[in-house]
Amino acid sequence: MKTLSLTVGLLLVLFTAVNSPDFCCFHFFDKRIPKANIVSIVKTHRQCSTPAFVIKTPRRLLCVKQTAEWAKEQFVNQKR
Template sequence: MKTLSITAGLLLVLLAVHCCDASGKSVTRFVCCFKFFEKRIPKTHVLSISKTDSRCSTEAFVIKTPRGDYCVRQTVEWAQREFIKQRSRS
């Protein structure tokens, strides 16, 4: 009976700590790319394009399309041009 009470008490404490901790901090999420799309994505499909975080091991662009997100290396010329065009529109 004591073991059950202690276990229940510990679970309540852990739940309270988790809830308080999650609401008190804002977690910044960053995306890194490890697999790269090798083909060209048509301009009409590009919804947005952004750079990966500087903490990533490989510099890349994350391109949002209606079908999902794709990673393209920052050395790819068409992706560089699209990124510059998007920045100039903003």
């Protein structure tokens, strides 16, 4: 019985870890980032509490809310 409980517990932890977001944003950069400084831009996982873009620059990662029009445009343009 203990083995069954342990197995079910481990499977539950593994399942939760596989389906959880890798990175969510809690602090947001409010200014526009020049296109020349953007190395890449990706959306956060859909399970994150606030939808955001994670923007990689040569120096750091920045979070920008998905409501920022300039960030939406950069994301769409990057896909082309």
